[in-house]
Amino acid sequence: MSATERGLPGLRGAEHIGFTVPDLEQATDFFVNVIGCEAVYDLGPFAAADDWMQVHLNVHPRAVMKKLRFFRCKFGPNFEVFEYQSPEQNRQPPRNSDVGGHHLAFYVDDMAAALAHLREHGVTILGEPTLSKNASAGQTWVYFLSPWGMQFELVSYPKGKAYENETNLRLWHPAHPER
Numbered sequence: 001m002s003a004t005e006r007g008l009p010g011l012r013g014a015e016h017i018g019f020t021v022p023d024l025e026q027a028t029d030f031f032v033n034v035i036g037c038e039a040v041y042d043l044g045p046f047a048a049a050d051d052w053m054q055v056h057l058n059v060h061p062r063a064v065m066k067k068l069r070f071f072r073c074k075f076g077p078n079f080e081v082f083e084y085q086s087p088e089q090n091r092q093p094p095r096n097s098d099v100g101g102h103h104l105a106f107y108v109d110d111m112a113a114a115l116a117h118l119r120e121h122g123v124t125i126l127g128e129p130t131l132s133k134n135a136s137a138g139q140t141w142v143y144f145l146s147p148w149g150m151q152f153e154l155v156s157y158p159k160g161k162a163y164e165n166e167t168n169l170r171l172w173h174p175a176h177p178e179r
Contacts, residue, residue, distance in 0.1 A: 016070070017104065018080035022091055022148050024067055027081055030146055034121045035106065037073035044068050060086045073106070093149045103143065105153040111140050114154050118144055129154075137162035 021027040031037040044067040047053070054061040063086035071079040094101040108114040111129055118125060124145040132139040139157040146152060 014077045016078040016080050018082065019102075019104075019150070020082045020084055021146075021150070022083070024069055024081060024083035026147055027083075028069060031071050031073070031079070031081075034118070034123065035073060037071040037079070040070040040072050040078070042067055042069045059084065060088055062087055063089075076106075079104075093151070096151060103151040103153050105141075105155050108154050108156050109158065111142070111154060111156040114156075115142065118154075132161075135161065135163035135166075 028039055032039060044065050046065040047063070048061070051061045053059050053063050053065075057063075057065075059065075063084055066083045066085055068080055068082045071081060073079065096103060106114075115125065115129070126143040126145065129140045129142040131137075132141065136157075138159055138161045139155055141153055141155045143151055143153050
């Protein structure tokens with residue numbers, strides 16, 4: 001099988017990322033006023049008297065998706081952010097080490113300015129910025145938490161990452177617009 005035959009036919013990339021928050025208005029305030037995203041549109045509520053929610057969304061059949069809101073954050077994929085009310089709902093965000101654990105990373109041009117902005121907004125920053133090594137050399141990163149405890153990351157690599165000099169699998173980056 002050739003490289004062009006592997007994977008999903010017609011794949012272009014990630015279109016959106018979806019996650020659930022405990023309070024959609026609190027998340028909207030955070031994404032719009034702290035991160036700098038734009039709210040694009042809302043849908044919902046959604047509920048079903050049969051098993052549609054379980055069959056199609058893998059949630060409790062009596063779950064109610066109170067509302068979902070799409071956000072656009074500059075040049076990355078859209079965010080689809082849900083607020084659910086559901087029996088047996090776990091309201092604790094998973095840690096990175098938990099199955100299903102995750103984080104969302106935002107690329108910034110100026111790490112110091114981005115950190116100062118987060119601090120001005122009272123955001124919890126986990127540790128200090130870390131300089132990556134090996135294939136990720138050239139990158140600086142640091143984690144931070146949303147008001148509801150979801151993990152996020154700031155990353156910056158204004159001169160690119162080391163692996164980009166050793167492979168044809170390069171991401172477009174402002175430091176290397178010719179790639």
